[in-house]
Each structure stands twice: as structure tokens, then as C-alpha cells.
Amino acid sequence: MPSVLVESVSKSYRDVVALKDFSLNLQEPGCIGILGPNGAGKTTLLKVLTNIVKPSDGVALINGINVSDEPERALMNVGALVEQPEFYPYLTARETLKFVSRVKGVPENRLESEISRVSELTSISGYLDRKTGNFSRGMKQRLSLACALVSDPSIIILDEPTFGLDPTGMKEMRDLINRLNQDRNRIILMSTHLIHEAQEICDRVIIINHGQIVHDTINDPADRIIEIELDSKLSTFDFPDHLVQDAFMDGNSIMVRMRSGATNADIINYLVSSGARIRWVRPRDYLENLYVSLVSDSS
Amino acid sequence: MPSTFRTFSVASSYYFRNYYRSRSFYLMLVISLLVSALLTYFSLKYVNKLDLIVPPKLLAALGNTGKAEIFGYFWAFVLLDLPVFASVFFGSTAISSEIENKTAFHIFPLPIGRVTLLTAKYVAAVAVTLITVAIYLIFQAAVFEYLFPGPLILGYYQSIGLLVIFVFSITAFTFLISSIFNRNTYAYITVFLIYLLVFNAYEIIVEFLYKVTPYYLLNVAADAMEKVYLNISTNPFSTASSTFAPATVGTIYTSIGVMVVYAIVSFTAALIIFDRKEVK
Numbered sequence: 156m157p158s159v160l161v162e163s164v165s166k167s168y169r170d171v172v173a174l175k176d177f178s179l180n181l182q183e184p185g186c187i188g189i190l191g192p193n194g195a196g197k198t199t200l201l202k203v204l205t206n207i208v209k210p211s212d213g214v215a216l217i218n219g220i221n222v223s224d225e226p227e228r229a230l231m232n233v234g235a236l237v238e239q240p241e242f243y244p245y246l247t248a249r250e251t252l253k254f255v256s257r258v259k260g261v262p263e264n265r266l267e268s269e270i271s272r273v274s275e276l277t278s279i280s281g282y283l284d285r286k287t288g289n290f291s292r293g294m295k296q297r298l299s300l301a302c303a304l305v306s307d308p309s310i311i312i313l314d315e316p317t318f319g320l321d322p323t324g325m326k327e328m329r330d331l332i333n334r335l336n337q338d339r340n341r342i343i344l345m346s347t348h349l350i351h352e353a354q355e356i357c358d359r360v361i362i363i364n365h366g367q368i369v370h371d372t373i374n375d376p377a378d379r380i381i382e383i384e385l386d387s388k389l390s391t392f393d394f395p396d397h398l399v400q401d402a403f404m405d406g407n408s409i410m411v412r413m414r415s416g417a418t419n420a421d422i423i424n425y426l427v428s429s430g431a432r433i434r435w436v437r438p439r440d441y442l443e444n445l446y447v448s449l450v451s452d453s454s
Numbered sequence: 455m456p457s458t459f460r461t462f463s464v465a466s467s468y469y470f471r472n473y474y475r476s477r478s479f480y481l482m483l484v485i486s487l488l489v490s491a492l493l494t495y496f497s498l499k500y501v502n503k504l505d506l507i508v509p510p511k512l513l514a515a516l517g518n519t520g521k522a523e524i525f526g527y528f529w530a531f532v533l534l535d536l537p538v539f540a541s542v543f544f545g546s547t548a549i550s551s552e553i554e555n556k557t558a559f560h561i562f563p564l565p566i567g568r569v570t571l572l573t574a575k576y577v578a579a580v581a582v583t584l585i586t587v588a589i590y591l592i593f594q595a596a597v598f599e600y601l602f603p604g605p606l607i608l609g610y611y612q613s614i615g616l617l618v619i620f621v622f623s624i625t626a627f628t629f630l631i632s633s634i635f636n637r638n639t640y641a642y643i644t645v646f647l648i649y650l651l652v653f654n655a656y657e658i659i660v661e662f663l664y665k666v667t668p669y670y671l672l673n674v675a676a677d678a679m680e681k682v683y684l685n686i687s688t689n690p691f692s693t694a695s696s697t698f699a700p701a702t703v704g705t706i707y708t709s710i711g712v713m714v715v716y717a718i719v720s721f722t723a724a725l726i727i728f729d730r731k732e733v734k
Binding site for chain 1: 455456460461555734
């Protein structure tokens with residue numbers, strides 16, 4: 156089983172703290188989305204995991220191997236797309252993929268089939284013999300993903316994978332990540348700015364801000380969320396566990412994620428019986444509200 | 455998991471290919487061809503008119519191979535600068551470009567050690583530099599064979615040996631400068647400033663004020679490439695004894711020692727810095 160373990164990692168760039176005592180334990184396959192505003196520490200986390208930067212403190216383990224101490228072993232089963240990488244401009248996409256394949260230990264007799272496989276997955280088959288110096292931003296993004304998919308790694312790290320792509324390209328990229336996730340045999344750790352992208356692709360969403368996890372939640376498309384506006388703010392609220400999965404309060408309104416079987420009426424009745432006066436109730440986008448609430452609270 | 459040697463050979467061939475297809479490589483080829491053509495013209499024109507450019511005392515002092523030694527000195531005088539230009543093109547941006555051009559995001563997450571990666575790039579840079587200067591050496595050999603039939607003089611082979619060591623050391627030195635910066639322009643300028651200005655100025659000042667030749671400077675050590683023909687210094691303030699005989703074995707060994715130390719120290723320092731390099 157693939158695993159990613161980040162233990163008490165801190166990373167500072169001079170005076171700027173990018174990650175602060177950050178811990179994360181991923182033991183189950185699936186797609187994990189990292190959401191957060193600019194400068195929250197998303198990219199730094201992925202850079203620590205891919206040996207692009209070294210943590211100031213703490214350890215990052217991939218499949219139980221310390222990335223800083225043994226990057227060659229730790230990254231053997233990792234495919235990564237971090238920031239917007241550039242390639243050596245005088246080499247073709249095929250040569251670039253051949254290099255990555257050889258470094259990742261793909262046998263010589265399987266090189267061409269592996270290059271065909273990843274280039275078809277990322278729709279760059281027609282561009283393999285062009286020099287990468289002539290590639291557009293979108294094409295470089297696809298080639299980068301193709302490099303990440305070489306040798307079918309058990310852990311894929313993607314930093315804003317749809318950045319720089321046109322709408323069609325963005326949809327293709329999301330479809331591809333969804334397909335990769337369907338196998339349920341790998342961890343896909345993906346950072347994004349786009350909440351709807353995380354909702355569409357990810358099984359679990361982690362919101363980070365100021366270098367720390369501020370929320371970690373299972374993303375269930377079947378979730379039913381309602382926002383309830385009250386006349387006045389409640390001092391405390393404690394919903395019965397069989398009705399509500401989780402809830403958070405923002406001023407006079409409460410965002411409630413209901414359990415299956417629970418109805419809007421159950422929630423309303425409970426609040427009324429607790430003495431609350433309800434002004435209105437409406438279905439809401441839970442993750443978006445949660446994100447805005449958490450990010451604006453901490454800032 | 456592929457062996458370190460396997461990843462090294464894969465990476466060096468990858469870098470070598472990127473180097474020899476670059477504009478810098480073709481520019482160096484043109485420079486090398488141009489300089490070779492000029493020296494060929496010079497040699498053919500002045501082979502029988504050496505008394506116009508060389509003091510008669512010097513001509514008289516040289517034996518039968520004297521003419522070849524003089525032309526060897528001229529060819530080596532120009533040869534000295536070719537590896538400097540080549541390593542500026544290939545070496546001074548070797549590490550800074552990985553950061554500035556963002557190729558680090560492509561290679562750092564790969565399962566290949568940074569030491570292996572930089573050593574592979576170093577070997578590739580040395581190889582392309584040697585290719586560009588080889589053209590010049592082939593021209594020199596052809597011209598010498600035409601003008602002075604028979605076996606090539608010993609100085610020619612000694613000069614090539616010293617050149618190879620010099621290419622390793624100047625490339626390592628430029629890699630070190632490159633490892634300090636994250637911007638290509640700074641790396642280019644610093645290499646030029648240090649090698650062509652600081653070293654020369656330091657040499658002149660030390661010789662002028664203290665009457666000592668700073669043999670430990672890389673450019674002074676590299677002069678052995680021309681001194682294997684005639685032991686003459688072109689520095690007007692030089693205190694080194696000039697003779698029309700080739701440099702002594704001691705001088706050659708000292709130069710080799712200095713160049714080897716530069717190569718080892720510079721490359722080791724570059725490796726340490728590159729291993730700790732982060733892309734913010």
C-alpha cells in the first residue's frame with residue numbers, strides 16, 4: 156500500500172514561514188486535494204515531498220523512506236508535476252520521456268511502449284518528435300504529467316495540474332485524474348486553488364492556511380448541506396450525531412452537513428426545540444463556505 | 455532501481471545531446487573554425503618571413519625545430535582562450551539555468567541523486583568543450599604537418615595533455631560560480647570578471663609590487679600550454695625567467711598540480727552547493 160507521512164514539518168524562507176509543524180498521514184489510496192489561498196504552504200508541502208526543498212524541521216516519508224535522506228529510493232515510485240516545469244529546450248518530448256523512463260528503471264525493451272502509453276494518456280502522441288523548446292504552456296503541462304505517469308507510480312503529486320490549460324485541456328486533465336483514481340491503487344496528492352475542481356476530483360479535501368491544516372474532510376458528492384440563518388447567534392450548538400455529520404457556525408448562520416436519512420425538517424425541528432428562531436433555510440455549497448469561512452477567519 | 459552508473463550514463467548522454475544541439479555549441483564551433491582559419495593563414499603567410507615578427511636573436515637561438523616551436527607558441531597563445539569561452543557558454547549557466555529556467559522542477563523530483571546529476575552534466579560540458587577545441591587542434595596538426603613534415607613536435611602533445619586538464623579545471627570553476635547564483639546573467643558576468651579581469655589584475659599587481667609570480671592562479675597555470683613550446687611570458691611585469699627553451703618539467707608539474715586542485719576543489723564545492731540547492 157502506498158503511504159505518505161509528513162511529521163511535524165516546518166519550512167521557512169528567511170522570515171517567511173511556509174509550513175509550521177505540519178503533519179499529514181496518508182495510508183489509503185485515493186485522491187487528496189490540498190486547498191488553500193496563495194502563500195498557504197500548498198506548493199511548499201509538495202516541494203518537500205519531491206525533494207525540491209528540504210524541511211527546516213521534521214521529516215517527510217514516502218512509502219516509509221525519508222525523502223531528504225534517500226531521495227533516489229523515496230522518489231522511485233513517485234510521479235510529480237510541481238509548479239510549471241520547463242524542459243531542456245533542444246530535446247524532443249520523446250527524448251525527455253525516454254530519459255525519465257530510463258531513470259525510473261523502465262527496461263529498454265519496454266521504453267517505446269511506455270512512451271506510447273503515457274503520451275496517449277496525456278494526448279501528446281502527435282508532438283513526441285518536436286523539441287520541447289517550441290512547446291506551448293499547455294503542452295509542457297501535458298508533457299510534465301506524462302513524465303509523472305511514467306512507470307505507473309503508486310504516488311502521484313500534482314501541483315495545480317490544470318493551471319495554464321484551456322477549458323478543454325482542463326476538462327481532459329480532470330477526466331484523466333479521475334481515471335487514474337478509479338484504479339484505487341495509488342495516492343494522488345493534488346493542490347489546487349479551485350474548490351469545484353477539488354469537489355469534482357478528490358475523495359478527501361485538506362484545507363491549509365498559514366502553513367497549517369485548518370480542516371480535513373471527506374468529500375462526498377452525495378453530501379446534503381443546508382445553511383440556516385437564525386435571528387441571533389447561538390452561544391453553543393450540539394446536534395445529535397445521528398442527524399449531522401458536521402456543522403460550523405459563522406455569525407448568525409449555521410452550515411450543516413446532514414447524515415443520510417436525516418431530513419431538513421429533522422434539523423429545523425431540533426433547532427426550534429432548542430429555542431432557536433429560524434429566519435430561513437437554503438441548500439448550500441458546503442466546501443466553498445467552509446473554505447471561505449476558515450481562510451477569512453484565520454487571516 | 456537502476457544503478458548509479460546507469461543513471462549517470464543516461465543523464466550525461468541526455469545533457470550532452472542538449473549541449474551539442476544548442477546555439478552556444480554552434481557559436482563555439484564557428485569561433486573555433488574562424489580562429490583556426492586565421493592561424494592557418496598567419497602560419498602559411500609568415501612561415502618564411504619569421505624574421506619580420508620574431509627578433510633575430512630568438513631565431514638564431516632556436517635549433518632545427520625552432521620554427522615549429524615558434525608557431526606552436528602562437529597557436530597555443532590563442533588556444534588558451536578557447537576553453538575559457540567554451541566553459542563560459544557551457545559551464546557558467548550549468549546550475550543557475552536549472553533554477554532560472556525552471557528545469558529544476560523537471561529533474562529534482564526524479565529518482566536521481568544530485569551528485570550523479572551534476573557529475574553527468576559536468577562530464578557532458580567537458581566533452582562538448584573538448585569537441586570545440588579539437589577542431590582547432592586538428593587544424594594545427596594539419597598545418598604543422600604541411601609546413602614541417604614528419605612527426606609532430608613534443609610540445610604539441612604536451613599542450614594537448616595540459617589542455618584536457620585545463621578544460622576540466624576551468625569547467626569545474628565555472629560550475630562553482632554557477633552554483634552560487636540563481637540567475638544566468640550574474641553567472642556569466644562573474645565568470646568573465648573573475649577569470650579575465652580579477653585574475654589578470656591580481657597577477658599584474660603581485661608581479662609588479664612583490665616581484666613574485668602567482669603560480670597558484672588558474673590562468674597562470676594554464677600558460678603552461680604555450681610554455682611547453684617557448685618559456686616566454688607575455689605579461690610585461692612578469693618576473694618569471696623567460697627562456698627560448700620549453701618550460702621545465704617542474705613548471706609543467708606545478709601547473710598540472712594547480713589545475714587539478716582547482717578542478718577538485720571547485721567541483722566539490724559546486725556539488726555541495728548544488729546538493730543543498732532549493733527552488734523557492
